[in-house]
Amino acid sequence: MRLRRNDQGGFTLIEVMIAMVVMVIGLTGVIMMQSAAVRGNRQSAQYSRAALLAEERMEQLRGETVAQLQAGAPIAFTTTFVDKSVTYTTTYTVITPLSGNPNLAQIKVTTSYAENGDTTDLHVATVEMIRTTLENM
Numbered sequence: 001m002r003l004r005r006n007d008q009g010g011f012t013l014i015e016v017m018i019a020m021v022v023m024v025i026g027l028t029g030v031i032m033m034q035s036a037a038v039r040g041n042r043q044s045a046q047y048s049r050a051a052l053l054a055e056e057r058m059e060q061l062r063g064e065t066v067a068q069l070q071a072g073a074p075i076a077f078t079t080t081f082v083d084k085s086v087t088y089t090t091t092y093t094v095i096t097p098l099s100g101n102p103n104l105a106q107i108k109v110t111t112s113y114a115e116n117g118d119t120t121d122l123h124v125a126t127v128e129m130i131r132t133t134l135e136n137m
Contacts, residue, residue, distance in 0.1 A: 069094050
């Protein structure tokens with residue numbers, strides 16, 4: 001004859017289902033955080049690339065005098081660069097005279113790009129430099 005135990009071990013079906021629901025909710029949060037981190041890394045890389053392109057263009061412009069910049073190119077000059085399906089547009093402008101001083105010129109380089117090709121979500125990186133028109137390089 002077998003003796004029956006009233007205190008059987010184990011989990012009921014309801015307990016297992018509640019544990020699974022709690023686990024699914026937790027994993028959903030982890031997955032959402034992971035996708036947000038990946039999106040943030042991509043946006044950061046794109047902005048860093050835009051800032052680098054603006055800085056590179058500014059370094060190219062440092063090698064020329066203000067007079068050469070004004071005479072050799074239109075006041076607004078645009079170049080386009082495509083990297084990993086993102087189109088970066090770099091523009092530079094020369095503003096002279098600056099603040100009423102005829103010997104100063106502001107050179108402004110702007111690189112813009114659209115997030116995921118969406119032109120309503122435009123991001124911009126800008127580098128500015130003030131130079132004198134009296135310099136001889």
